[in-house]
Amino acid sequence: MANSGKKKATIYDLSVLSGSSPSTVSAVLNGTWRKRRIKESTAELIRSLAETHQYTANRQARGLRSSRSGLVGLLLPVHDNRYFSSLAQTFEAHVRSKGQCPIVVSASRDPEEERKTAETLISYSIDELFICGATDPDGVHEVCEAAGLKHINIDLPGTKVPSVISDNFEGGRLLTEAIIRHFPTDRPLQPRDLYLFGGRNDHASHERIRGFRAVKKELLRDDPDECIQPTGYAANNARKAFDAFYSRHGKLPRGLFVNSSINFEGLLRFMAEHPHDNFTDLVVGCYDYDPFASFLPFPVIMIRQNVEGMIAKAFEVIEQPRAAPRIHLVEPELVPPRTALTGPLDALKDIDLPRGRP
Amino acid sequence: MANSGKKKATIYDLSVLSGSSPSTVSAVLNGTWRKRRIKESTAELIRSLAETHQYTANRQARGLRSSRSGLVGLLLPVHDNRYFSSLAQTFEAHVRSKGQCPIVVSASRDPEEERKTAETLISYSIDELFICGATDPDGVHEVCEAAGLKHINIDLPGTKVPSVISDNFEGGRLLTEAIIRHFPTDRPLQPRDLYLFGGRNDHASHERIRGFRAVKKELLRDDPDECIQPTGYAANNARKAFDAFYSRHGKLPRGLFVNSSINFEGLLRFMAEHPHDNFTDLVVGCYDYDPFASFLPFPVIMIRQNVEGMIAKAFEVIEQPRAAPRIHLVEPELVPPRTALTGPLDALKDIDLPRGRP
DNA sequence: AGTCTCTGCACCATCGATTGTGCAAACAAG
DNA sequence: CTTGTTTGCACAATCGATGGTGCAGAGACT
Numbered sequence: 001m002a003n004s005g006k007k008k009a010t011i012y013d014l015s016v017l018s019g020s021s022p023s024t025v026s027a028v029l030n031g032t033w034r035k036r037r038i039k040e041s042t043a044e045l046i047r048s049l050a051e052t053h054q055y056t057a058n059r060q061a062r063g064l065r066s067s068r069s070g071l072v073g074l075l076l077p078v079h080d081n082r083y084f085s086s087l088a089q090t091f092e093a094h095v096r097s098k099g100q101c102p103i104v105v106s107a108s109r110d111p112e113e114e115r116k117t118a119e120t121l122i123s124y125s126i127d128e129l130f131i132c133g134a135t136d137p138d139g140v141h142e143v144c145e146a147a148g149l150k151h152i153n154i155d156l157p158g159t160k161v162p163s164v165i166s167d168n169f170e171g172g173r174l175l176t177e178a179i180i181r182h183f184p185t186d187r188p189l190q191p192r193d194l195y196l197f198g199g200r201n202d203h204a205s206h207e208r209i210r211g212f213r214a215v216k217k218e219l220l221r222d223d224p225d226e227c228i229q230p231t232g233y234a235a236n237n238a239r240k241a242f243d244a245f246y247s248r249h250g251k252l253p254r255g256l257f258v259n260s261s262i263n264f265e266g267l268l269r270f271m272a273e274h275p276h277d278n279f280t281d282l283v284v285g286c287y288d289y290d291p292f293a294s295f296l297p298f299p300v301i302m303i304r305q306n307v308e309g310m311i312a313k314a315f316e317v318i319e320q321p322r323a324a325p326r327i328h329l330v331e332p333e334l335v336p337p338r339t340a341l342t343g344p345l346d347a348l349k350d351i352d353l354p355r356g357r358p
Numbered sequence: 359m360a361n362s363g364k365k366k367a368t369i370y371d372l373s374v375l376s377g378s379s380p381s382t383v384s385a386v387l388n389g390t391w392r393k394r395r396i397k398e399s400t401a402e403l404i405r406s407l408a409e410t411h412q413y414t415a416n417r418q419a420r421g422l423r424s425s426r427s428g429l430v431g432l433l434l435p436v437h438d439n440r441y442f443s444s445l446a447q448t449f450e451a452h453v454r455s456k457g458q459c460p461i462v463v464s465a466s467r468d469p470e471e472e473r474k475t476a477e478t479l480i481s482y483s484i485d486e487l488f489i490c491g492a493t494d495p496d497g498v499h500e501v502c503e504a505a506g507l508k509h510i511n512i513d514l515p516g517t518k519v520p521s522v523i524s525d526n527f528e529g530g531r532l533l534t535e536a537i538i539r540h541f542p543t544d545r546p547l548q549p550r551d552l553y554l555f556g557g558r559n560d561h562a563s564h565e566r567i568r569g570f571r572a573v574k575k576e577l578l579r580d581d582p583d584e585c586i587q588p589t590g591y592a593a594n595n596a597r598k599a600f601d602a603f604y605s606r607h608g609k610l611p612r613g614l615f616v617n618s619s620i621n622f623e624g625l626l627r628f629m630a631e632h633p634h635d636n637f638t639d640l641v642v643g644c645y646d647y648d649p650f651a652s653f654l655p656f657p658v659i660m661i662r663q664n665v666e667g668m669i670a671k672a673f674e675v676i677e678q679p680r681a682a683p684r685i686h687l688v689e690p691e692l693v694p695p696r697t698a699l700t701g702p703l704d705a706l707k708d709i710d711l712p713r714g715r716p
Numbered sequence: 717a718g719t720c721t722c723t724g725c726a727c728c729a730t731c732g733a734t735t736g737t738g739c740a741a742a743c744a745a746g
Numbered sequence: 747c748t749t750g751t752t753t754g755c756a757c758a759a760t761c762g763a764t765g766g767t768g769c770a771g772a773g774a775c776t
Contacts, residue, residue, distance in 0.1 A: 008480075008505055010732055021756045026733055036735090037754055054504065059481040060421040061732030064761045069418065071482075078447060079462075080703050085443040089436060092464060101478055103461050104437075106450060108706045120459055122366075123417045124429075146412065147366055234708035235700075262703065265649050269698040291623050292650030340627040342593075345438050345620065348466045350592035368762055379726045384763055394765090395724055419762030422731045 009053040017053075018046050029057065069125040070099075075117060075140065076106045077133040077233075081262055083288040083305065087132060087154075089344040090311045100127065109233060111136035115143050122147045128318055130154055135202065137163070152318040154310055157203050157327050164314040164328045166305045168204045171332040172211025172257075175285040178301045178334055179255045180219050182283045191222035194255035195245070198238050198263030199230045205259060208287065212257055227253075231263070238266025246270070252279065258286040264293060289335050291343075302335040307344070367411040375411075376404050383408075387415065421483050428457075429484040433475060433498065434464045435491040435591075439620055441646040441663065445490060445512075447702040448669045458485065467591060469494035473501050480505045486676055488512055493560065495521070510676040512668055515561050515685050522672040522686045524663045526562045529690040530569025530615075533643040536659045536692055537613045538577050540641045549580035552613035553603070556596050556621030557588045563617060566645065570615055585611075589621070596624025604628070610637065616644040622651060647693050649701075660693040665702070 011025040018025065020042060027033040028046040049055075063069040072095045076084050088104045095102040103126065107114040114131075118140045121129060129151040131140050137158030144151040145160070157163030176194075183189045196212050199205030209228055216223040231241040238258075246252060258264045264286050271279070282298045289304035309330045317323055335341065369383040376383065378400060385391040386404040407413075421427040430453045434442050446462045453460040461484065465472040472489075476498045479487060487509040489498050495516030502509040503518070515521030534552075541547045554570050557563030567586055574581040589599040596616075604610060616622045622644050629637065640656045647662035667688045675681055693699065 012732075022733080023735075023757075024755060026735090027755095030734080032735085037752090039754065042754080056477055056481050058422070058483070058732050060418045060427065060483050061761090062734075063418040064416070064422050064763095065732080065734045067761070069482075078703055078706070079437070079443045079450065080440065080447040080701055081443065082438065082440070085438045085440075085446075088443075088462075089438040089464065092437065101482070102463060104446075105460060105462075106447065110707075119414055123414050124427075124459070125416070125418050232708040234704070234706070236704060237708055261650075265698065268649055268653055271653065272696055272698040275696060290650050291626055292619075292648055292654065295626055295629065295655070296650065296653055297655035338630055338633060340623065340630040343438055345436055346592070346594060348436070348592070349468070350590040350595055370762075380762085381727080381764075382725060385725095385765085388764080390765085395722090397724065400724080416762050419731090420764075422733090423762080423764045425731070 008058070009050075009055045010058065011055075014046060014049050014053065014055060017049050018042075020046065029055065030062075063125050067125055068127050070101055071103050071121075071124060071126040072098075072100050073121045073126045073129040074102065074104045075114065075121075075129060075131050075134060076104060077109045077135075078106050078262075079104075081260075081288070082290045083261065083307070084133070086307050086344050087311065090307050091130065093344065093347070094311055094315055107134070109133070109135045111139050114140050118143045122149055128152075130314060130318070131158070132156075134158075150318055152314050154314050155204070155305075159325055161325050162317045162320075162323045162328065163325070164310050164317060164330060165204070166310070166332045167329040168207035168332075169211045169214075171287070171303045171305075171334075172208035173215050174211075174332075174334045175208075175287070175301060175303050176212045176215035176257060177219065178336075179257060179283050179285040180215070182299055182301065183254070189220060189255050191216060191220045191224055192227065193253050194220065194257065195227045195229060195253040196257040196259065197229045197231055197241055198233065198259030198266070200232055201230070205230055208257075208259060230259070231266075233260060233262055235262050235265040235269060238263040239269040240266075242267060242270040243273075246274070251277075252282060254281050254283065256282065256284045258284055261286060261288040261290045261293060264290075289341065291340050294335060294337060294339050299337045301337060302339075303332045304335050304341065305332045306330045366416070367408075367413045368416065369413075372404060372407050372411065372413060375407050376400075378404065387413065388420075425483055426485050427483040428459055429461050429479075429482060430456075430458050431479045431484045431487040432460065432462045433472065433479075433487060433489050433492060434462060435467045435493075436464050437462075439618075439646070440648045441619065441665070442491070444665050444702050445669065448665050449488065451702065451705070452669055452673055465492070467491070467493045469497050472498050476501045480507055486510075488672060488676070489516070490514075492516070508676055510672050512672050513562070513663075517683055519683050520675045520678075520681045520686065521683070522668050522675060522688060523562070524668070524690045525687040526565035526690075527569045527572075528687075529645065529661045529663075529692075530566035531573050532569075532690075532692045533566075533645070533659060533661050534570045534573040534615060535577065536694075537615060537641050537643040538573070540657055540659065541612070547578060547613050549574060549578045549582055550585065551611050552578065552615065553585045553587060553611040554615040554617065555587045555589055555599055556591065556617030556624070558590050559588070563588055566615075566617060588617070589624075591618060591620055593620055593623040593627060596621040597627040598624075600625060600628040601631075604632070609635075610640060612639050612641065614640065614642045616642055619644060619646040619648045619651060622648075647699065649698050652693060652695060652697050657695045659695060660697075661690045662693050662699065663690045664688045 011022045014025045015022040027036045028043045074091045092102040107117045114134050131153050133155040137153045141160040153163035213223045231237045279298050285301045287303045289302040369380045372383045373380040385394045386401045432449045450460040465475045472492050489511050491513040495511045499518040511521035571581045589595045637656050643659045645661045647660040
């Protein structure tokens with residue numbers, strides 16, 4: 001505790017030490033000093049003092065004055081999912097590269113919580129907000145708009161500001177077609193063999209379902225309503241739906257379109273309860289690539305959304321002053337079974353194989 | 359843009375509207391008004407004005423004055439991993455329940471970046487910092503200590519403040535024993551059949567390796583050094599190590615202890631390159647439960663760390679004024695193959711099965 | 717009426733950085 | 747030597763909320 005109790009150094013401390021005024025110190029340390037015609041030698045002195053005293057600016061003070069904080073927010077539905085966590089990872093890298101500080105918060109897909117969370121972030125004077133997968137993007141928009149906060153939608157679109165989302169119709173088509181074609185031609189899939197589970201009353205689900213139905217009608221010649229089961233985004237609700245189907249038909253459908261990897265976890269829960277069924281005739285197509293899911297013992301075809309592309313596009317669009325509230329589509333990618341793709345973590349450096357190869 | 363350009367209301371706006379002074383408004387809105395003997399009716403008036411004008415306090419101003427921000431930080435190695443994302447999810451719930459705002463940031467296991475990130479968080483006057491899985495916890499400690507910031511270590515211990523971590527020795531033992539016992543007694547595992555891959559020169563890896571070796575010596579009577587391959591935390595480094603082993607021996611070890619699910623992704627990458635090998639005699643034990651990994655086509659035994667327990671304990675310990683820098687061990691849990699556990703997301707409400715069961 | 721005690725609030729300094737403005741001293745031009 | 751320009755910086759207001767202090771006016775009591 002030698003000098004640890006000391007408060008952090010301020011520009012006033014440095015101004016006393018350097019014999020200059022606080023405003024001079026401030027200018028030197030925030031880079032505006034040339035504009036203020038501060039002598040090089042004065043700047044040098046102050047910089048070295050700042051160095052030795054470990055000065056760092058108090059961002060609350062700076063933010064209060066400038067009504068900017070350097071914080072950039074990402075509002076997520078949840079953290080605990082590879083799709084959203086890779087979004088967070090990618091978002092963070094982008095924000096850090098701009099010299100700002102990312103602040104990632106989840107709001108559980110609850111419209112009320114989304115708005116409250118946005119309010120909270122606004123009260124910290126965040127500079128921009130990326131609204132990702134919100135259940136009520138326009139509700140969050142109201143809050144942002146009232147505070148004059150730049151914002152943009154990702155993953156699920158709103159109608160008031162631009163949105164960057166996946167082409168879910170095309171993704172749904174791709175995935176459905178891949179499921180159907182994965183079955184041998186001598187035992188082709190029948191329309192009632194292919195079900196869709198999971199998702200909700202949101203834009204992404206609608207589009208995926210639209211793609212699903214379009215391809216079914218096209219390739220299987222029929223598209224019964226009963227095959228669409230938007231059971232929400234909870235794993236357990238999906239599990240219950242699988243249970244219900246199973247107890248009615250004594251088996252699962254041969255082809256499954258699972259609307260999100262969280263729903264897929266519901267399928268796992270179902271399977272854990274039925275360890276003696278071997279699901280040999282099952283093909284699963286699932287939105288949101290997960291490397292482990294891709295290697296499950298039955299064919300799992302996945303869609304990987306272009307996270308890097310979406311984030312990059314969102315950063316590009318949010319900078320445009322008065323961009324029209326249009327939807328920017330980013331194409332997702334079909335991932336065949338047993339595929340191990342690289343992700344945002346591969347960009348990080350690790351130790352250099354200390355003894356991987358002697 | 360009707361009233362949207364308006365700046366947010368401040369206590370000064372409300373003071374004019376209500377005819378009281380700013381300090382009265384402040385006291386009413388932050389709850390200290392009884393102490394200041396403000397009349398109930400005055401408070402009522404101000405509260406209703408605040409309501410209709412959608413007043414929310416500027417947290418930077420409040421934070422500047424009180425040198426607290428209401429922000430609680432979590433410093434993670436990475437986001438994109440089920441273990442860390444569930445830590446984030448759980449952490450967030452705890453912080454929110456205390457009426458504060460979580461701020462989750464990753465530092466890529468880079469000591470320099472860990473310190474810089476901590477500095478940044480400190481410049482926002484965060485109230486507490488949870489240092490999770492840091493490569494250099496004591497380095498981060500220095501920074502926190504200098505700023506008088508309460509902090510605690512999670513997942514990887516430091517020596518200066520309390521740490522809440524998993525019992526990795528016991529976990530390593532459990533996992534190793536489970537791998538060995540998973541093989542039939544008529545074709546038991548030989549010492550050189552059981553390798554450990556992944557991990558680094560950190561406390562967790564050391565302890566797991568210690569447990570691994572102890573059990574090998576105990577049950578297999580031998581424990582060759584070559585079976586320990588701490589290839590770091592990157593997926594690709596692990597993949598290279600598997601490649602190297604494979605090109606030397608023409609096969610993988612029958613038993614694999616994989617030090618983290620990210621390393622496990624390296625195994626998947628290896629397998630994607632060797633699609634024609636069928637890994638029927640393979641048993642994998644892996645740290646950090648992932649529901650999809652648990653259902654892979656070969657036996658995968660996993661360890662789930664008690665995330666909720668660790669976070670809860672950390673919040674408990676960090677409140678203690680001058681807690682000794684001891685290590686608090688939390689027991690992890692062995693998860694048999696094909697097990698679907700619930701996680702933090704199951705606590706969230708979802709739609710009520712719109713038509714899961716007609 | 718005079719003194720005391722409450723009640724109910726207003727005033728003002730403060731947190732640390734930013735930024736528009738002013739003004740000496742140094743220097744140049746005439 | 748005088749006027750004008752540039753250099754180099756100091757001053758002071760400001761952002762919005764907080765909290766210590768002070769002080770009128772109402773009521774109580776003698």
